[in-house]
Amino acid sequence: MQVTRRTLARLLVVAFVVNLIVMGAGAFVAYQEAPPIPKETVGPDGEQITTRTAVQEGKAVFQRDGLMNHGSILGNGAYFGPDYTANTLELKVQYMRTYYAEERYGEPYDALPGPEQSAVDSVVESDLSDGTPADGTVDYSAAEVYAHEQVREEYVERYHEGAAERGVPVDMIDSETEARQFADFALWTAWISHTDRPNGDHSYTNEWPYQPTAGNEPPVSSMTWSVIAMVLLVAGAGIGVWLYKSIELPEPDTTGVSVPYPDELDLLPSQRAAVLFVPVAALLFTAQVFLGGLLAHYYVERGAFFGIEEVFGVGILQVLPFAMAKTYHIDLGILWIATLWLGAGLFLPPLLTGYEPPNQARYVRGLLGALVVVVVGGFTGIWLGAHGYLDGPLWWILGNEGLEYLEVGKLWQVGLLAGFLGWAVLAARGLRPLLAEEPRYGLSHMILYAGGSIALLFTAGFFFTPQTNIAVTEFWRWWVVHMWVEGAFEFFIVSVVGLTLVSMNLLRRRAAEKAVMLEALLVMGTGVIGVSHHYWWIGMPDVWIPIGSAFSTLELIPLVVILFEAINEYRAMATAGDSFPYTLPFMFIVASGLWNFVGAGVLGFFINLPLVNYYEHGTYLTVGHAHAAMFGAFGFLALGMAVYALRFTTRNWSERWLRRSFWTLNAGLVLMVFVSVLPVGFLQLETAFTQGYDAARSLAFYEGSLVQALFWARLPGDTLIILGTLLFAGDVVAKLFRRRAADDPDDTVTGAAGTRDAIADD
Secondary structure, three states, X not given: OOOOXXXXXXXXXXXXXXXXXXXXXXXXXXXXXXXXXXXXXXXXXXXXXXXXXHHHHHHHHHHHOOHHHOXXXXXXXXXXXXXXXXXXXXXXXXXXXXXXXXXXXXXXXXXXXXXXXXXXXXXXXXXXXXXXXXXXXXXXXXXXXXXXXXXXXXXXXXXXXXXXXXXXXXXXXXXXXXXXHHHHHHHHHHHHHHOEOOOXXXXXXXXXXXXXXXXXXXXXXXXXXXXXXXHHHHHHHXXXXXXXXXXXXXXXXXXXXXXXXXXXXXXXXXXXXXXXXXXXXXXXXXXXXXXXXXXXXXXXXXXXXXXXXXXXXXXXXXXXXXXXXXXXXXXXXXXXXXXXXXXXXXXXXXXXXXXXXXXXXXXXXHHHHHHHHHHHHHHHHHHHHHOOOOOOOHHHHHHEEEEOOEEEOHHHHHHHHHHHHHHHHHHHHHOHHHHHHOOOOOHHHHHHHXXXXXXXXXXXXXXXXXXXXXXXXXXHHHHHXXXXXXXXXXHHHHHHHHHHHHHOOOOOHHXXXXXXXXXHHHHHHHHOHHHHHHHOOOOOOOOXXXXXXXXXHHOHHHHHHHHHHHHHHHXXXXXXXXXXXXXXXXXXXXXXXXXXXXXHHXXXXXXXXXXXXHHHOOOHHHHHHHHHXXXXXXXXXXXXXXXXXXXXXXXXXXXXXXXXXXXXXHHHHHHHHHHHHXXXXXXXXXXXXXXXXHXXXXXXXXXXXXXXXXHHXXXXXXXXXXXXXXXXXXXXXXXXXXXXXXXXXXXXXXXXXXXXXXXXXX
């Protein structure tokens, strides 16, 4: 089947417009349908229990003190602590049971016979079923007042006074008042989870979390759309294979091709500057994996680290609590991958053009310096904000905004956005000869579109403040997080891989453009609207369940195409023999495609079935999916591009340690995901089915003997990942001392890359 590049470009524009309309309408609905924060909550005698202001202040405490990287809210956040929504709902039910058992029978609830327990359960469920108040005031029963006060005091004990057995440091929340405000916020999320929408038959969170005594059971739509999703899975896989086989896409082939050899090509000053991004990223990568090891161990010893406290008298829980370590771990992961991608985007253009814009090397070094300033400033601000050194709004402007993946303060986010835009300008300068001669859907244009989309989506993180309703906050946060991962990042992957194949003379530019546009069309056509599977349980209307189910399942189609591409790239590499100089970078790129299919495709599809996701949301199954997709897909691509750049810039090339790093990292990731993380997730899923969601996230679950054994089983995989990272970082440092000298830049297009003539023929 012949499909022209122009046709694909037009379809891509249509997909972009459709996405804009659907998600724009979704934004409007998000504000209209967000669950209300009642003006006040009062007891049966009219006494005021809490207010809208207290709930909003509690959300600010939740963000400022990094509680989203200790536990989760509405299932989103870290999994070390409880889910605060499920936990406060469970505690509320327990305390209401206690109140009614004592009031009606004069006995503890657990001492009552079955029929009397059922009677208590019935009145508790009846109390919790009250609808949304029309006048903005919630009327509590006496039992609800008692439960609310008890939950408040329990949260004061945990999060202000500290609880080492839970991994909570002393003064995690600075004062008792703020701890009670946080409890008010968490209890409000519990209230929207059991309170039906006006004129509706399900709660604001579509009956999540699972808590039968509160009336929360999976909605019928979750079953219906899970079945439909499984049908779409089979169809989607078939469509993906059919598209790949039907549309004529030339494959990488080394037969009869003159592959440019690195040592024979000119090295321009901007490329020498761009390769400096690699050691910076290696440092960030090393710090991230060491923090990952600490985080994994915290699940075994919540307030200790192999007895270091007894030896040195240093309380690691107070110095580096889980929430702080998790914040840095997430941000470092994003930063080292982004750093390598930015470096690759500046290194590749001269390979295609042989062109060095005036002062390009100076600007590239300036961008790297600005990146370092933002990283150091952002990480310092996080620490200062979380420890109460920044007053007023400065805590979220300069300090710790406290939302997962968007932790750094707004000022530093502005700096990152400026960095993305600066990169786009520098990349455009380097690609200027190609931009001038190719159509707007050309390969160099696609690179800029991919990078620009990353920056554009990042702006969604500026559409909310700490006072914004958490449902609306989460709506916009997932625009950044999910649309990066399932949209812009995937787009960037296929664009960079296409550009790399062209630079190796393995694909003609027109063939690469066609492949990139097809894959970008499939990614944009499914992944952007696919973000809606994150909206099922956060307070958004249930219209997102069918939309999210369908588009999340169809996300498999581009992953099938990318998998085929990875297989064919491997074949090209295998048939090239020992003379092919880019085998090692190709190994990383192929591994990226395989992990993308496993992590985003297989594991992503499973946990995004609505019925499974209802019970699984916020468990270790998501951890397995995230690590396989983020590190496996995006991390390995970034490492591959780093190795590719090093191959050009290093004298006396040796890849022994990098090759060992490749296999060690892959082996470690396999062991971590399949031996430890996923088994824990399946045990959590079973516990959620049988005992309720809060039990699956409880301290009792994590301290079970089998779960503890599985946590220890993670040690070999984590150790291999740390070892592989050290091998990579050490070899990068060694190669810095063997860098080739840059040739004098020539402002004319010289063909220095060895591929310019082939590109011109297109």
